Amino acid sequence: MTGQAGLELRGLRKSFDGTRAVDGVDLAVAPGEFLSILGPSGCGKSTLLSMITGLTTQDGGDIIVDGRVVNDLAPQERRLGLVFQDYAVFSRLSVRQNLAFGLKARGMKQAEREMRVAAIAMQLDLEALLPRSGATLNMSEMQRVAIARVLVTEPDILLLDEPMSNLDASVRMSLRTELKHIQASLNQTILYVTHDQAEAMAMSDRIAVMNAGRILQLGSPEDIYRRPSSRFVAEFIGDPPMNLLACELRGDRSDGSVVTALHGPIAVGPCRFEGAPSRLGIRPHDVRLAHDDSPQAARTRVVYIENIGAEHIAYVEYGDGLLAMATRPDQVREGETVSIVLDPKALHFILADDTVVQPGAPGAQHG
């Protein structure tokens, strides 16, 4: 069935002027899956997408769409649909003409073209828009038209290249929902490239975090959030970003505890790694207010509060820096002295080689 193909990348490589833009990427996207490639600008994700669509030729490696190796096929023969960053809806054509464009270019007869356009318009709720000119559409309509224009050619896989990065934050939310809707109703395989971790988290079945040409971690949003495997991933995912604290590991590795600048020993689970951790990571949402007499509470002063509306981020003194803590609005005040505690189930150890392990609470399952 169209739209439900899988994509496989094996050992994909590409260098420009001696720099490795893509450095051996292996990835498998399941049929009907929404997979995001997430990374900062310059990580190679655009190059990767360019190779998958066929606009750039790889130096090495294979691209397999729906079981066929497509390395030698021209872009239009690969049965992929690419939605560009600015949608590129033809402003001088009507919506109907926009949708028919690709089909006309492929030499499809008029009768069949009209049938397909009508079908996709119904699925994406564009029927009312068909006669309108491309120049008169708002952002949300443009996105639907751009996607419909691609879907009408019945691609095996839908590729989107940072389609929302130029849009206002408020418009992005509704576009996200629409895209998920489209995917759910058509069971379309989607590969989505972005640098916005909130977007990737919100929409994806799985996320591939990419940096410096390599995929650092592949997993569900929850996996990547709770169990980042490298420092880069830990710092990249989550807003506000993870706090990194100097720490000291004490005691027996199978039954140890960790000490930080403010805290007494916090018991942690078995630590199956060598050497001392360089940092302790804890997300602002895993730092909580506690009663003064809680066993592992630390007393500290609130230096500054950031009001983001639904929640407040309190910055408390911690060693020679600040620790960010998420609170409900007005739960604490600037200058106030509070007791805080770190959730032992949500600690991360950043090791010397920048890998990350989660020790979990004592008695936790083997990782």
Add this chain to the structure above:
Amino acid sequence: MDRLTIRNLSKTFPGNVRALDDVSFSVAKGEFFSVLGPTNAGKSTLLKLIAGLIGVDAGRVLIDDADMTQAEPRLRRVSLLFQNIALFPTLSGFDNIAYPLRLAGVDEAAIRVRVAEVAATVNVGHLLGRLPRTYSGGEQQRVAISRALAHRSRLLMLDEPLTNLDARLRIGLRRQFRSLHRDSGQTIVYVTHDQVEAMSLSDRILIFNEGRVEQIGTPREVYHSPATRFVAEFIGTPPMNMIDCVPSADSRMLTIAGSNLSVQAGSFAALPDRVAVGIRPEDVAVSRHAGDATSLPGSVVWIERLGSRNVLDFRIGSHAARAVVPVDHPVDTTGPAWFGLPAARQHMLDRVTDRFVQRQE
């Protein structure tokens, strides 16, 4: 500068494009004042008018009570950081930052000290010998920021300085802006379309739409007491839910439009016929059981798992809305779901004027 006052500023571009329509506000010394609105709302035009790069059609610009409306840019002594950075391409990073100081006639030794100072605050000291075209996006941004800061001016204006950057870089630079402001006490006017940025950085926010002022207030005020529908839907991630409904005759109950579901209203004065109840996603009380008179049955369509919290896309009748719940919340896409709109958290919008009705205390 003690005060910037803008009075009734209007500007129309050829082709009848009304960029600014009777805009008035004032900024106090040391304040971090954000101008927040969608792209192309006229925010950049506002900054250029204040700086004197474009002429006004009507209205006045007063800096410290002196009328500067017709004054040349260099007499106004304000600093402006443009959206597209605009570093001089033929000058090194150092010379770019030194430019305003050289124009002001500062001697070379003092220039060297000052440039090193500002460059250190945004961590670009090591780049200064190179040309702008060798910089990455983030580096260009920071050098441009240094240039804007180099010559201490009475007003620093920043036009969407973080918009073109990666999400992660934005968060880091946001922090630096904040400490910059706190340490220097500089008066800042900051233009952005990102409401999280505006909320987290500002003392006060001006919300701007299609050339008009929607509301001016502290982050708390615009969040908890939005004046218009636009403000309510623009601030907050996810934005406020607005559900059309019809009030009962005594304004105590609300019937959800297009259904026979009713919910208890908050305490408002007599309500107009056409209203919409506004409730922020984090105020929606989600549960598997029916609650009190403010609870409505519905179904969850999709759950967005953001790591620190979940966002539920749900439906009540034919209305779509969102709720924010903790990560381990029991309600899911199958099974019963009830959504409460607590009376104390309701906002009431008059659908005719698109403005919010005052709460009755």
Add this chain to the structure above:
Amino acid sequence: MSKTNIWVTGLKRSAVVVAMLISFFPIFWLISTSFKPYEEWASWPPVWVSERPTLQNFRIVFFPEAAGEFAAAEQGSLDYKVSGSAWKAFADSTIISSVATLLSVVFGTLAAYSISRFGTGGPNYSFQFLTVRMMPPIAVVVPMVALFAVLRLSDTYSGMILAYTAFTLPFSIWMIRSFIEDIPSELEGVAMVHGASRLRAFLTVTLPLVKGGLLSTALFIFILNWSEFLFALVLTSGKIVTVTLQVANYVSASSGKLYGVQAAMGTVSTIPVILFGYLIQRHLVRGLTFGAVKR
């Protein structure tokens, strides 16, 4: 490669060769003819490269006295103008073309800046300006002659410079405007906000960046002026001689046009233009703003 591919490539390649031949042939013919003796100038079948190359034509160009020898050697008399000095023609052309080019570029820059930054004349102004120039100059030749007579500009340097400046201004405005548009106005804005006046901002920020564009425009305008014939012909009556007129002067009552001498003059008069182009090529650098400004 498939059979059709070879044919297609072959066809494409031959088309290019033909185009090159057509473009370069006149230049080849010009240079070749300038070395031909009298008999070969217009012989049939045409002589491609002279079998008896001579410098006679060049001698007549540079040493008009040699024209006398020529007249004596051939039959018939020569037009008196043949004995006019080519050096004067070079001098006149240099003065007129250089000054007119300078004025055209200076005024063009001012106008282009105004159109670009202030929107003077509306969004299509530079194009409208250009369309006026699309009218063939020959249509205004008669009024121009009358006007020049009234203003006593006929056969004067200032008259010629004025005419050339006026007729090349639309081109320079059009070209320079596009170069100025490439420079974002925010760069000047930064300078002004930091204390520079608009003029200073323009001189210190914009001008250095459009320098290459101005020079290439100057070269283009210079070529137009240097090779202009029509106005040189009608607006002068002997005191001023441009190189184009000088070429036209090489005629004799009996021998008709002295092609060889004309070719020699033509060949030599391309040298200043090539020299100009060579001198400024260093400054024709693109992409100076690359990387310093985001769009």
